[in-house]
Amino acid sequence: MQTLLLDSGDVDANAEMADVVRAVEDAFAAYERGDAQMPAKSYIDLPQYNGDFRSMPAYLDAGDWDAAGLKWVNVHPDNPREHDLPTVMGTMIYSDPETAFPLAVMDGTELTMKRTGAAAAVATDYLAVEGATSLGIVGAGVQSYTQLDAISEIRPIEEVVVSDLDDERVQRFIDAYGDEFDVRAGSISEAGHCDVLSTVTPVKEPIVSLEDVADHTHVNAMGADAEGKHELADALLKAATIVIDDHEQCTHSGEVNVPYNEGVLTDDDIYGEIGQIVVGEKAGRTAETGISIFDSTGLAIQDVAAAHVVYSYASDHDNGSPFDLLGLE
Template sequence: MDTLLLNQDAVDENTQMDEVIRAVEDAFAAYALGNAQMPAKSYIDLPQYNGDFRSMPAYMEADDWDAAGIKWVNVHPNNPDDFDLPTVMGTMVYSDPENAFPLAIMDGTELTMKRTGAAAAVATDHLAVEDATSLGIVGAGVQSYTQLEAIAEVRPIEEVVVSDLDEEAVAKFIDYFDDDFDVRAGSIAEAASCDVLSTVTPVETPIVSREDVGEHTHINAMGADAEGKHELADEILLDSKLVIDDHAQTTHSGEINVPYHEGVLADDDIDAELGDIVVGESEGRTETDGVSVFDSTGLAIQDVAAAHVVYEHADENDNGYPFDLIGSNVE
């Protein structure tokens, strides 16, 4: 039996975004219902290289499928300048839960982008106004693309405002989507006044103020993934319907980590975990809700769910490279 090697292009080709959104929603449900195992994300800090490694194992059961795997991912900010490598690289090992056979080794960087967009889409579907047609994006890096691709699957997005200090990145983003959406560059305030806002930056000082945000804007806070990162003003978090993906991760390294540890924000200020909303244990958007925020740190069950979709499509697309990883001398 062969293991399938799937590079970035293969992961991209095998990712049907609507299916990934449904699979990631299944993952949130499985977690809320106790049908998932997800040990805490572990870190190996490498200050001598200005970087770190993170390991993210998980297992989940959906209605008619289950999946297991582990993602090994790094964050090395010096990579682009020093080594001509991406800041973030990931490798996903996707295994058969029944017998532990490694079904596939796949590019985890592309997979992360897809599942991150899908997670924002799930949150948007439950928390944004039904007739949301405008999307603001702060940060025009690689993660911004799947934010638009995924959110457009759950809301009829027409207008997109993208804001970034890097004018070249903004121009590249606009050129990529210009045929499908009314995309324009704008200020942070213009982006934040849209029906939906996704923030995908690595900043440690908030860049979105309370005054910037529209009366009923839903915000996907996607950028914070380490201690000290913080994109939104504390007033936004305190005034909003605040939904998180996982308490341990968000208080450690999510958007709320700074105000939480400073005592500005407490557990009583958190309205729900997204999984509880998905399964109906907590309410999504109601008629009385104003601003809502989804604090996303990225969960290993999302990677496993997305990897399931990628692997299931690999045969029909006839891509990837099969190889004999385990060998024939099995006792």
């Protein structure tokens, strides 16, 4: 029995976005039902290298399938300048829950982008207006691409407005999607007045105000993944229906972390977790919803769900590079 090695190109080729969206939705449901195990994300801080490691293990039983895995990921901001390496690199170990055999070792960076887009798509499906045709994106980095890829799977997106301080990044995004969508550069307010808005920036001072969004806009707040990060103004958060992916993670390092820990927001201001909506315990968008916000920190169960899709597709199509990791052959 061999382990499948899947590089970033393999992950991209074998992660059919529609399948990843469905798998991530299944993962949210399993977590809500109690059919998942997800220990808290653990950190190894390396101040001497201005970086850290993060380990994210999980197991989930989605009913028709179950899966287990571990993502090992770093954040080293000095890498691009000093070592010609990415700031963030991830490796996913995907294992057979029954035997613990390592079925695959795959690039976790591409996997993270896919599952992050898929999480936004799941939230958009439940919280955005049904006929949403416009998508605004604030931040034209690598995460912006999978936001459009995933959200366009579940809503008939036609118009895309991209806002970023870097004109070259905006142009690259426009060039990538100009043949498929009506894509243009715009202000934060123009992006925010779309039916759906995804924010994918690392800022620590809010850049999206209450006035920057329409009264029906659904916002995917994807950028905050560490203490102190904060993309949306407190007034916007207070006015919106807030849905989170996980209470512990979001109040520690999600979009709500700053106002929550300052006492501006409390648990009463949080409508619920996305899993509660997926399983039907709470309603999604209603006529009274108004502005909705999904605070996404990224959960290990999402990585495992996405890895399940990648491994299954690669195995069925003889993709990737098998090797005898354990020396059993």
